[in-house]
Amino acid sequence: MKRSLTVSWEDPLAAFEEGKKLAPLEYMRAVCAGRIPAPPIARLLGMRLAKVDAGEAVFELTPAEQHYNPIGVVHGGIAFTLLDSAMGCSVHTMLPPGKGYTTLEIKANLVRPITLQTGPIRATGKVIHLGRQTATAEARIEDAAGKLYAHGSTTCIILG
Amino acid sequence: MKRSLTVSWEDPLAAFEEGKKLAPLEYMRAVCAGRIPAPPIARLLGMRLAKVDAGEAVFELTPAEQHYNPIGVVHGGIAFTLLDSAMGCSVHTMLPPGKGYTTLEIKANLVRPITLQTGPIRATGKVIHLGRQTATAEARIEDAAGKLYAHGSTTCIILG
Amino acid sequence: MKRSLTVSWEDPLAAFEEGKKLAPLEYMRAVCAGRIPAPPIARLLGMRLAKVDAGEAVFELTPAEQHYNPIGVVHGGIAFTLLDSAMGCSVHTMLPPGKGYTTLEIKANLVRPITLQTGPIRATGKVIHLGRQTATAEARIEDAAGKLYAHGSTTCIILG
Amino acid sequence: MKRSLTVSWEDPLAAFEEGKKLAPLEYMRAVCAGRIPAPPIARLLGMRLAKVDAGEAVFELTPAEQHYNPIGVVHGGIAFTLLDSAMGCSVHTMLPPGKGYTTLEIKANLVRPITLQTGPIRATGKVIHLGRQTATAEARIEDAAGKLYAHGSTTCIILG
Numbered sequence: 001m002k003r004s005l006t007v008s009w010e011d012p013l014a015a016f017e018e019g020k021k022l023a024p025l026e027y028m029r030a031v032c033a034g035r036i037p038a039p040p041i042a043r044l045l046g047m048r049l050a051k052v053d054a055g056e057a058v059f060e061l062t063p064a065e066q067h068y069n070p071i072g073v074v075h076g077g078i079a080f081t082l083l084d085s086a087m088g089c090s091v092h093t094m095l096p097p098g099k100g101y102t103t104l105e106i107k108a109n110l111v112r113p114i115t116l117q118t119g120p121i122r123a124t125g126k127v128i129h130l131g132r133q134t135a136t137a138e139a140r141i142e143d144a145a146g147k148l149y150a151h152g153s154t155t156c157i158i159l160g
Numbered sequence: 161m162k163r164s165l166t167v168s169w170e171d172p173l174a175a176f177e178e179g180k181k182l183a184p185l186e187y188m189r190a191v192c193a194g195r196i197p198a199p200p201i202a203r204l205l206g207m208r209l210a211k212v213d214a215g216e217a218v219f220e221l222t223p224a225e226q227h228y229n230p231i232g233v234v235h236g237g238i239a240f241t242l243l244d245s246a247m248g249c250s251v252h253t254m255l256p257p258g259k260g261y262t263t264l265e266i267k268a269n270l271v272r273p274i275t276l277q278t279g280p281i282r283a284t285g286k287v288i289h290l291g292r293q294t295a296t297a298e299a300r301i302e303d304a305a306g307k308l309y310a311h312g313s314t315t316c317i318i319l320g
Numbered sequence: 321m322k323r324s325l326t327v328s329w330e331d332p333l334a335a336f337e338e339g340k341k342l343a344p345l346e347y348m349r350a351v352c353a354g355r356i357p358a359p360p361i362a363r364l365l366g367m368r369l370a371k372v373d374a375g376e377a378v379f380e381l382t383p384a385e386q387h388y389n390p391i392g393v394v395h396g397g398i399a400f401t402l403l404d405s406a407m408g409c410s411v412h413t414m415l416p417p418g419k420g421y422t423t424l425e426i427k428a429n430l431v432r433p434i435t436l437q438t439g440p441i442r443a444t445g446k447v448i449h450l451g452r453q454t455a456t457a458e459a460r461i462e463d464a465a466g467k468l469y470a471h472g473s474t475t476c477i478i479l480g
Numbered sequence: 481m482k483r484s485l486t487v488s489w490e491d492p493l494a495a496f497e498e499g500k501k502l503a504p505l506e507y508m509r510a511v512c513a514g515r516i517p518a519p520p521i522a523r524l525l526g527m528r529l530a531k532v533d534a535g536e537a538v539f540e541l542t543p544a545e546q547h548y549n550p551i552g553v554v555h556g557g558i559a560f561t562l563l564d565s566a567m568g569c570s571v572h573t574m575l576p577p578g579k580g581y582t583t584l585e586i587k588a589n590l591v592r593p594i595t596l597q598t599g600p601i602r603a604t605g606k607v608i609h610l611g612r613q614t615a616t617a618e619a620r621i622e623d624a625a626g627k628l629y630a631h632g633s634t635t636c637i638i639l640g
Contacts, residue, residue: 002169003200004166004167004168004169005166005167005168006164006165007165008162008163008164009162009163009164009225009226011163012229015230016231016232039229039230039235040163040226040227040228041229043226044165044204044205044226045237065169065172065200066204067201067204068201069172069201069245070172070175070176070179070191070199072172075245076263077237078237080237080240080244080268081235081237081238081241084236085235085237102231103236103270104270105268105269106240107267108240108265109264109265110263110265113262
């Protein structure tokens, strides 16, 4: 039996231009509140910015069959994408207006398989170090009961 | 203007059960040749196992707007997912029949932004070390001209 | 002007055999209290197990000129060695009697240079995940005022 | 039976100042040839810059008892320090005069234990990506027969 899914999204560059008018944390809050449309990747994967504050960002996703890999569990790439989003956004919240960032690298451990039975998961990202030129952050993915599924860290460079 | 995309896939557990009848490398070759359906995540992201051999696996993807993050380029998670797929599959090809594996961790560097202008990209994964209990692998993402966009490594545990 | 240093240590295999008679946490406590001699590497680098508890281990070191690299600060390898020691020992404390472990990989970020002026530093390692076959841990290096210099994570495999 | 070792070194800041007069690759070649004294950390650990070329650096070390950890093999920190040295120096060779670098992070896998029986080991570092602001490199540790013991990668930031 074939399964299918239709996803839709809005012009990402329009949201990006709109976002430039706001200070970074305000922009993230506008995305979180739905006043600025979520980026296409979020619509494709079904992930959602659930909470954002200075130095912290939380993404949520409910594992679904379209996330499955060939060995019968959610593909590790979904966990990496959630961790990367949560860590990058936690750094983004701390930037002064006019500054941007890009992710140089990510490291992530998968400690338990994520399946349809896991239910909704949350990736919580927190800034560890904010320097003038670089920043580091860490994140954890937990289920509703606080059980740990994955954790990671990242190095970002601050631009502009 | 709203954009939308419809993806479809087949029961991943049926393909998983089918795959268990084959030696690991034969199974990967059957997926590569389309005799066993690609897993849902591959259909969702538009990635394709393009080549597989003992100790090596290549995935291809053409960057598209649905892969975009809020800062106007392809989300790092797409690169991590390609690298993870290429590395995990390169390890998978080396397993004796009846053995499985799982990814303990992945580390990846993003060295250039991936955009719609990049065109098709390939992630090539290769086994570095194959032990009795663990394996390591590395991968690189390049465009059609061989320009490097990302690279990474992984640690897997061998099961069964 | 030439500088020199003499270090001395005891047979590491004798301490290793002695240690096998104790449960892991008891063994670590005996090293911490000086009842079992510190391993040669600790004497060579001048690092000291300062505190150990279930799931946690703290190493101390006072940066000295013999730790310097060619670019005028303490070599990153000293930080990696402290982080690795603190993380590995934190995992070691949690093992049941008769089990051992080995480090599969380490990832570490250096966020500030360590110099003679930094004064004594402490690496605090904590277990993140303890599974049946693998464990993960994290560590931070801070000075006496709690300022962060480096942080990292590790993946260990549990043996025996 | 007590063992002891005496190491000596020269003022690292004098060598650092001397080094600043040379282009980076020339400086590395002067260290390799012994015309500029090796840094203290190299004397302490017994590691030696054995070869250096544009984009590549090789360090050698003969494992000895003073490198041993409490579990009866060479401490992982020795491998991390060799990998870090080889990778950092490979990046250093590629810098234009007047530029410096610092290591942001290192990731390393230990795939086999290193012991006294391993004999001399070599860490070979190679630049993967050299950008305007950042660089990445990788390294492998092998014995005289080419057997792999450890491998890793690094992210550096280019300064000045």
